[in-house]
Amino acid sequence: MNGFEKRSRQIKEKIVKTTIDLLGTTDPNRIRIADIANAAKVSQVTIYNHFESKENLLREAIKQFLEVMIADFETYLNESHSLKEKIEYILFREKQYFKLIPPRVLQELMLSDPEMAGYVERIYLEKSLPMTVRILEEGKQNGEISERVSIENVLALMQLYMNQYETMLRMAGESGDVERFVEEMVHLFFYGICGKE
Template identity: 45%
Template sequence: MKTTFSMLGTWEPKRLKIADIAREAGVSQVTIYNYFGSKEALISESFKDFIQQGIHEFREEMRQQKSLKELIAYCIHKEKETYSHLPPAVIKEIVVDNQEMYQYIQQQYEAHIRPLMVQMVEEGQARGEITGKVSVRAVLLAIQIYMKSTGEMLDSQAAHEDSEAFVEELIHIFFYGLCGREPQ
């Protein structure tokens, strides 16, 4: 599965063959078919494993009692990592064009990701990192809008002279808007 996921960074899923995966992984094609049944199932299971690993890693980040800003920065950097490994067209083919995978991600979002995000926002409010003027629902919507724009933001970041400084600017805009911090 790790080999398959790695290969998806440079191969289109439609062009990827079991023979290529088996050769790269150092296993027989029969072994792959015995475990997964098809190339599509192998790709699907590899991507599901990636999703599960991401949820686990985010949960671990939250256990470390990081600030809201650190957690949002972590999410942005993870998105950057994902898009630098998997081209957007591959993600679209695996996630958007595959109804089963899309439903799986929606289930994972509702069961695991959304509750973690609610917890993150509530903890941020309790620590005074988020104003009491906004609801958890509004913060989650703002985060969703931001994350949906990740592809465009990462494209802009790649063209920026100092990409890390650019990410910091985006994080600043997310937290403080265009006018800086609101007076206390």
């Protein structure tokens, strides 16, 4: 890679990172190329040269964001941790990722862009869901999940948690002790309100 290509790649990465930062604080419909250019300290022409449109830039930002998140989870889940540690990690890290780009922003982008919605759906079906099923099956084999509970119902419970993630994040912040809140939610996820059987 020559100097020009390296500099071009660095500028592109800077624009994408700036876009992700803006998505964490600004409604996607209100973000303008001018805002991104100003925050990234590049010209609007530079952004158009690299991405052609705001939609392409948003797609690239979301794609990179999700790829980093999935790679992070895959690395941790492939290490030798208990099921409980893996679920705690997923919940804790998702909290951090969703501070960067809140779920409602991702949903809004998917509703307005069918191409992005298709990409996110593919990532879920090809990466996220199989990875989750794998760790749950490992948990069943290791006796960490009750034989009385199906993988499908564990997935349903996880989906219920994820559907309320923004509410849970807000409640965690209001609790005054985020770590304790997350720890107790993980306990409730695994053992319910009565504790272990």
